[in-house]
Amino acid sequence: MRRTNRKTDTQGTERLQATVNRLWNRVPAYRAKMEQAGITPSDIRGVEDLCALPFTTKQDLRDAYPLGLLACGREELLRVHASSGTTGKMTIVAYTKNDLEAWKNCMANCLAIAGVTPRDTLQVMFGYGLFTGGLGFHYGGEHLGATVIPSGTGFTERQVQLMQDLGTTVIACTPSYAVHLSEVLASRRKDQPGSGHSLKAAILGAEPWSEALRQTVQEGLGVPALDIYGLSEVMGPGVAIECPCQNGLHLNEDHFLAEIVDPVTGERLPEGQEGELVITTLTKEALPLARYRTRDLTCILPGKCSCGRGGIRIARIRGRSDDMLIIKGVNVFPTQVEAALGRVEGLSMNYTLEVTEKNYVKDLSVSVESASGLGELEMERLERQAARTLHESLGLRVAVNVLLPGSLERFEGKAKRVRVASGA
Numbered sequence: 001m002r003r004t005n006r007k008t009d010t011q012g013t014e015r016l017q018a019t020v021n022r023l024w025n026r027v028p029a030y031r032a033k034m035e036q037a038g039i040t041p042s043d044i045r046g047v048e049d050l051c052a053l054p055f056t057t058k059q060d061l062r063d064a065y066p067l068g069l070l071a072c073g074r075e076e077l078l079r080v081h082a083s084s085g086t087t088g089k090m091t092i093v094a095y096t097k098n099d100l101e102a103w104k105n106c107m108a109n110c111l112a113i114a115g116v117t118p119r120d121t122l123q124v125m126f127g128y129g130l131f132t133g134g135l136g137f138h139y140g141g142e143h144l145g146a147t148v149i150p151s152g153t154g155f156t157e158r159q160v161q162l163m164q165d166l167g168t169t170v171i172a173c174t175p176s177y178a179v180h181l182s183e184v185l186a187s188r189r190k191d192q193p194g195s196g197h198s199l200k201a202a203i204l205g206a207e208p209w210s211e212a213l214r215q216t217v218q219e220g221l222g223v224p225a226l227d228i229y230g231l232s233e234v235m236g237p238g239v240a241i242e243c244p245c246q247n248g249l250h251l252n253e254d255h256f257l258a259e260i261v262d263p264v265t266g267e268r269l270p271e272g273q274e275g276e277l278v279i280t281t282l283t284k285e286a287l288p289l290a291r292y293r294t295r296d297l298t299c300i301l302p303g304k305c306s307c308g309r310g311g312i313r314i315a316r317i318r319g320r321s322d323d324m325l326i327i328k329g330v331n332v333f334p335t336q337v338e339a340a341l342g343r344v345e346g347l348s349m350n351y352t353l354e355v356t357e358k359n360y361v362k363d364l365s366v367s368v369e370s371a372s373g374l375g376e377l378e379m380e381r382l383e384r385q386a387a388r389t390l391h392e393s394l395g396l397r398v399a400v401n402v403l404l405p406g407s408l409e410r411f412e413g414k415a416k417r418v419r420v421a422s423g424a
């Protein structure tokens with residue numbers, strides 16, 4: 001399944017064995033799982049033996065809250081972050097000095113793959129704090145030698161001011177915030193003709209987004225929008241990133257092994273087949289994870305990227321298995337709705353979904369803003385057209401409510417697209 005060269009395979013095997021030994025010797029809960037599966041570290045002779053190892057789940061991390069899966073002494077920790085998670089209790093993640101070095105290297109490598117150089121000015125519009133986005137980009141950007149503007153989330157007028165005054169060339173934020181930013185930039189251009197920006201790329205991630213949203217951002221900002229993926233449990237941003245070819249995300253193979261498994265049976269799936277991404281960390285000291293079930297749905301892409309880099313690429317994340325809505329027996333991912341809305345000319349990419357339930361039957365409705373102010377008749381025409389497009393692409397009748405621009409909430413961090421009415 002792996003398409004790496006021998007040198008990398010040897011390195012991968014050594015690092016995998018070191019990780020498994022570390023877990024066996026230092027994390028009683030994982031050792032117990034291995035014993036239950038009837039294996040010891042000596043059974044892992046190479047990366048091809050990976051699937052003999054038991055999975056690690058988000059529940060394992062929650063059960064061990066706050067730091068029960070630590071594989072180092074408390075005194076070795078330099079930093080902690082936390083993921084809030086959409087459901088349940090937050091998860092604490094921890095880093096030793098070497099973990100922070102590795103993360104910085106991973107992020108610098110990702111930024112370089114995206115085409116960022118020491119001559120660039122990188123404005124980090126991710127949250128600084130327990131969320132890994134801000135500090136992950138920050139230290140990676142500095143390590144690469146770029147000038148970093150740690151502007152954090154929100155205060156969009158100020159973000160735009162900084163971008164213009166300091167000549168920001170690369171921005172990093174969520175895709176939904178990039179849409180908002182491009183709207184604010186557009187209205188500035190109207191008020192102050194000639195006011196522009198010096199951007200060359202936008203690096204976006206932390207939430208699922210569709211190709212349609214990418215087109216909206218690229219048209220709005222006039223620069224390529226590249227996808228970056230990561231999760232706090234295994235490190236933070238920096239696990240995989242797109243290069244300017246926009247042909248899938250290159251995995252940081254020095255630090256992670258990736259597998260795709262059937263979300264229900266846990267069986268490994270072949271290249272090209274979509275399933276749940278499972279990640280094994282290869283260099284982590286504080287919180288090494290073997291076969292972590294990310295719940296993110298993607299596939300390993302066959303073939304080679306046109307940039308010439310070998311190694312594993314994953315497709316953009318379609319969504320999380322736990323984000324999937326089941327409406328009248330039809331499985332629906334919010335990104336599918338987004339992609340369909342993107343095909344209706346005259347709609348914006350600002351939308352929310354609402355799930356309601358009546359007599360045990362779930363229903364889905366979509367509220368979406370029009371791209372520009374329209375009259376009532378035109379809005380109704382758009383509603384009918386959007387409902388038709390959604391029906392064709394989802395196989396489901398969905399009520400659509402088209403709203404005037406600016407009616408829906410804007411998100412500074414991860415967008416909350418789905419509202420489930422109480423009782424649904």
Ligand code: DLL
Binds near residue numbers: 231319
């Ligand atoms: O979101 C880390 C990150 C920060 C990634 C900045 C990229 C940029 P968590 O808060 O732990 O960490 O959330 C991780 O977010 O399991 C996915 O479900 C989702 N996610 C992250 N990146 C992407 C992406 C950060 N590019 C969870 N596409 C992951 C789709 C993404 N979903």
